[in-house]
Amino acid sequence: MDMDWMRLPIGEWAEVVVDWMTTYLDGLFSVLRSIFDGMNEGLVWVFMTPPFWVIILAIAVISFFAKGWKLAVGTIIGLLVIVSVDQWENAMNSLSLVLVATIIALVIAIPLGILASKSDIASRIIRPVLDFMQTMPAFVYLIPAIVIFRVGVVPGIVATIIFAMAPAVRLTELGIRGVDKEVVEAGYAFGSKSGRILRQIQLPLAMPSIMAGINQVIMLALSMVVIAGMAGAGGLGQDVYSAVQRIDIKLGAESGLAVVIIAMILDRITGGFGNRKRKATGPRKVAAADSTETTASVPAKTA
Amino acid sequence: MSQTEPPERAEAAPAEDRRRPDGPAIKVENVYKVFGRRGKDAVRRLKDGDSRDQVSSLGVAAVIDAAFQVEQGEIFVVMGLSGSGKSTLIRMLNGLNDSTDGQVTVFGSNVVGQQKTELRRIRREHLSMVFQHFALLPHRTVIDNVAYGLEIQGVSKTERLERAAHWINKVGLGGWENHFPDELSGGMKQRVGLARAFAADTDILLMDEAFSALDPLIRREMQEQLKDLQQELGKTIVFITHDLNEAMFLGDRIAVMRDGKIVQVGTPNDILTDPANDYVAQFVQDVDRARVLSAADVMERPQAVVAANAGPRAALRTMRDLQTSASFVTSRDRKLLGVVFAADVLRLVRKGADTLEGALHPTPAFVAEDQLIVNVLEMAVDSPLPVAVVDAEERLVGVVPRVTLLAALASTTPETDQVDIIVPPDPVSTADINAALEATADSGEVSR
Numbered sequence A: 001m002d003m004d005w006m007r008l009p010i011g012e013w014a015e016v017v018v019d020w021m022t023t024y025l026d027g028l029f030s031v032l033r034s035i036f037d038g039m040n041e042g043l044v045w046v047f048m049t050p051p052f053w054v055i056i057l058a059i060a061v062i063s064f065f066a067k068g069w070k071l072a073v074g075t076i077i078g079l080l081v082i083v084s085v086d087q088w089e090n091a092m093n094s095l096s097l098v099l100v101a102t103i104i105a106l107v108i109a110i111p112l113g114i115l116a117s118k119s120d121i122a123s124r125i126i127r128p129v130l131d132f133m134q135t136m137p138a139f140v141y142l143i144p145a146i147v148i149f150r151v152g153v154v155p156g157i158v159a160t161i162i163f164a165m166a167p168a169v170r171l172t173e174l175g176i177r178g179v180d181k182e183v184v185e186a187g188y189a190f191g192s193k194s195g196r197i198l199r200q201i202q203l204p205l206a207m208p209s210i211m212a213g214i215n216q217v218i219m220l221a222l223s224m225v226v227i228a229g230m231a232g233a234g235g236l237g238q239d240v241y242s243a244v245q246r247i248d249i250k251l252g253a254e255s256g257l258a259v260v261i262i263a264m265i266l267d268r269i270t271g272g273f274g275n276r277k278r279k280a281t282g283p284r285k286v287a288a289a290d291s292t293e294t295t296a297s298v299p300a301k302t303a
Numbered sequence B: 001m002s003q004t005e006p007p008e009r010a011e012a013a014p015a016e017d018r019r020r021p022d023g024p025a026i027k028v029e030n031v032y033k034v035f036g037r038r039g040k041d042a043v044r045r046l047k048d049g050d051s052r053d054q055v056s057s058l059g060v061a062a063v064i065d066a067a068f069q070v071e072q073g074e075i076f077v078v079m080g081l082s083g084s085g086k087s088t089l090i091r092m093l094n095g096l097n098d099s100t101d102g103q104v105t106v107f108g109s110n111v112v113g114q115q116k117t118e119l120r121r122i123r124r125e126h127l128s129m130v131f132q133h134f135a136l137l138p139h140r141t142v143i144d145n146v147a148y149g150l151e152i153q154g155v156s157k158t159e160r161l162e163r164a165a166h167w168i169n170k171v172g173l174g175g176w177e178n179h180f181p182d183e184l185s186g187g188m189k190q191r192v193g194l195a196r197a198f199a200a201d202t203d204i205l206l207m208d209e210a211f212s213a214l215d216p217l218i219r220r221e222m223q224e225q226l227k228d229l230q231q232e233l234g235k236t237i238v239f240i241t242h243d244l245n246e247a248m249f250l251g252d253r254i255a256v257m258r259d260g261k262i263v264q265v266g267t268p269n270d271i272l273t274d275p276a277n278d279y280v281a282q283f284v285q286d287v288d289r290a291r292v293l294s295a296a297d298v299m300e301r302p303q304a305v306v307a308a309n310a311g312p313r314a315a316l317r318t319m320r321d322l323q324t325s326a327s328f329v330t331s332r333d334r335k336l337l338g339v340v341f342a343a344d345v346l347r348l349v350r351k352g353a354d355t356l357e358g359a360l361h362p363t364p365a366f367v368a369e370d371q372l373i374v375n376v377l378e379m380a381v382d383s384p385l386p387v388a389v390v391d392a393e394e395r396l397v398g399v400v401p402r403v404t405l406l407a408a409l410a411s412t413t414p415e416t417d418q419v420d421i422i423v424p425p426d427p428v429s430t431a432d433i434n435a436a437l438e439a440t441a442d443s444g445e446v447s448r
């Protein structure tokens, strides 16, 4: 049966939009292209210039501060495994891509999250857009991205940003909306400006939630590494992709394992920073009773 | 509270007086608050006499036609059941809620519809707030919490920490400066809240159910501390509560709210003894009067009083006339010296003594006029005489007979115009007294 008459030309519309963008926004896109490219090149240079063990030590130090010596040791072992299967260069390429995409995603996502937390209308508009961005199969972004930014690392970065930024927006909004209303009100009651309340009260108190968002963005960005590899981004993704094409079990296992190791390290580090206890304040004493004279050692449960 | 230091009036007063203009601290004129998009329409209809329920389709009328003034240095309590609009009202005083209609002025500055910058200035300079659930900044230490108001005011770091430390000590939390709020108990957290409000050094404190989340003993302690601090510093305090006893204990004046309307404004005594309507009457029915009324509120004019210099004969005659067997004795300047009993005075008269000294006993029970009657009760039980009430100069200003005390507690009108001294049945008969007076009468005195 011929159903042509009721076919919606959505595909054609998308084409028109992309065509229009390549024609009229070309200037903007080439600027973005050089920025993203430049950032990525820079990071790759940072990771690749020193000998591998310097980078491993540096990441181990960060792990130590995030969570402690166990994670630091784990980090060193994991990264040495990557070196030993000869995936170090690929891993650093992928890490750069993930970091660049994450940073840009956060620069867009956190202000959007703040906006959504302040305005119900903004929130109502942003939410379905985010759902769309995150559920649309990530491959699909590659097509216009390649058309617009040409083959290379940039379409991978752009597709990653679009696919990965949603949790940061959502969790920023959630975190800020979840801050105790009375505490925010205390800020207003003492005459503070709303910008200052955001900075001094809402963002610090929303931080665990925002960090959880950042963690998820990084994880989603890593999951995009392979897809980015298909667009010519290089790195681990490209090896995984060609291993699939050639049914190369050895290459697939090694490059796949490297992705897992990087993912675990990044996850533990961001998770560690998210839950980090505030700095200790000498011997902790906990009030047992309301009487100011008593300082017994039983923690108080107050209603 | 026991830790509170003695008043430092001399230090506090000049700083306070510097900025305060004359006139009431807060003036509220015909203020309405209707939540909902059609608030203005609702107000128009409320003004035309519609009820709260009749305008409910236009919005929630939380405050209806509120009008009152808060004078400088008083504790003004707003009392009412949950949902009666108290929080909405207090939040209109600092503009956290904008009023739908009417005027709110704080030290002459308009709050309703005010520009944001000006509103922030008014808040910084005049109004600080204490919250029901403390609203401390959980990521800041106690001292940084207390210094918060000063920080917003732009006070330098060293100075604000110094002033914060002073207030932390003042509320009895010395040593806890560098701890975080979640390490403190509820009462301690609210002390931090109180210190934060006082440290901001504003003239007015707004307190919305500030002690309601605390358990009763701590609440009592906090109420006393607040009262002490207020007396010392002369702050203006607007205190919200749903607890009548708290209202009665703290309030210089009390506004009673019901369904968004203020149904009565008056002193605790007014509210208790002269409720404006059945609602207020019912509300005050179960107040713990013993903790609200003071001796001065219930005392009566002392009748059996004799001047020490009038001598035994005059004393005996007074007691005979009043049909009592004991009397208070006062000095020339009405200072309470003690009591005498008829039997002793009769003996003096028979002996021909001319002063009461030999018969004078120390007063068995006396209290200061501001003592709550809960404290008078105990004495009244033990004492054969009514409890004497004295002022700051120890002058006898009244007495509280047991009947009066019971009547006040039961909130009925006492009928005690007869005897104000209750002692075991008259041990001295009138005939004996007359005989003695007759026998010792000298020229000037005439007895019946």
Ligand SMILES: Nc1ncnc2c1ncn2[C@@H]1O[C@H](COP(=O)(O)OP(=O)(O)O)[C@@H](O)[C@H]1O
Residues within 6 Å of the ligand: B035, B036, B060, B061, B062, B080, B081, B082, B083, B084, B085, B086, B087, B088, B089
């Ligand atoms: N932001 C708001 N939006 C809508 N209705 C509100 C809002 N705040 C308070 N109300 C309503 O106003 C009335 C008075 O509330 P409130 O001032 O909190 O009373 P109280 O403090 O005496 O318990 C209640 O019926 C409440 O539901």
Ligand SMILES: [Mg+2]
Residues within 6 Å of the ligand: B086, B087, B088, B209
């Ligand atoms: Mg309330």
